[in-house]
Amino acid sequence: MQLSIIVPTFNEAPNMAELVGRIQHAVEGIDAEVIVVDDSTDDTPDVVRALAETTTIPLRVIHRDERTGGLGGAVVEGFAAAQSDVCLVMDGDLQHPPEDIPTLWHRFGEGDADVVVASRYQSGGAEAGFADKTRVFVSKVSTAVTKSMFPVRLRDVSDPMTGFFVLDRRAIDAETLRPRGFKILLEILARKPLRVAEVPFTFADRHAGDSKASVRQGVHFLSQLTALRFGKMSLFAIIGGVGAIANLVIVWALTAMGVDYLVAAIIAAEVTIIGNFLLIERFVFHDMRGAASGGWMRFAKSFGFNNAEALVRIPLVALLVESWHVSAVLATGITLVLAFFVRFVFHSLVVYAP
Ligand code: GDD
């Protein structure tokens, strides 16, 4: 067996015949098998079993009763069940055209990559199949945010959120993966440095049925990002918290010494911004300093951003209070949480960009 094709499915019965037919045609000349890892509540497994009686390539279905780990969990189960070490993952709704399998396979065959990613965002690729503009936007923004959080690991990957890729399972540590929801490739790439290559492809329209993407998947995705980046993000948050306390103490001390409130607030803000920078330099982004721009340049960017952010945050609080009738404390809380994420993303994307 040269290639195991893993297809996670959740209620894709009306797509199976078309999918299997086209895969079978596309992989002619490659010794391949298809494993459908299914969590359906419809008759997808029966449909696949019936198809398996007539296919020329081996086709089997693993039906799971517990939907552990969702799509990502299903893919990891597929890796374990595969006969070949080389595993290709694709969706069951034909948004990943089976005709692109040989391209991925041949690129992988060049032997210089552990993972070959089919990318919508490489020149030549496209995402025709996104139902609406909102989803294109969400996809682009979340890709940019994700790349900014893993600037080194994802440097060569334009589409870390794709579900269409081929990899050598010996190159990954399956036990370290914590699949939650949809983004299994991100989990794989973020956990371990791998050699990645990309080929462009066009994300097609869904053949039949509805997408299983949901707000819930979005929440899974955010928790996945946080967990993967937990080390850096939590340190960044702790330092931010220390800074906020220091800020309060300085304002209190200066005003107690008779300094004017506004002057005290400005001094306190600038001292904490500088202190913050020194701490994140030393403890959060120390491993990224080497590849980034020089120290004064990093300072200028960080200092400029934090001042701008402080200036923007005050009118934003006012806006929330005045127009949205949010209480002042809640509005401050919301903007601080927002500012935390924006600040983290800005520092990984701009200040410490390689
Ligand atoms: N086994 C299993 N369990 N499969 C699932 C589950 C689950 O809980 N949820 C979804 N799937 C299957 C679907 O049946 C389909 O074959 C594939 O995973 C992708 O799900 P879609 O519902 O088609 O989602 P999509 O089109 O929004 O997602 C695609 O685009 C994303 C990039 O924006 C997929 O390619 C994702 O992998 C990709 O990340």
Ligand code: MN
């Ligand atoms: Mn889909």
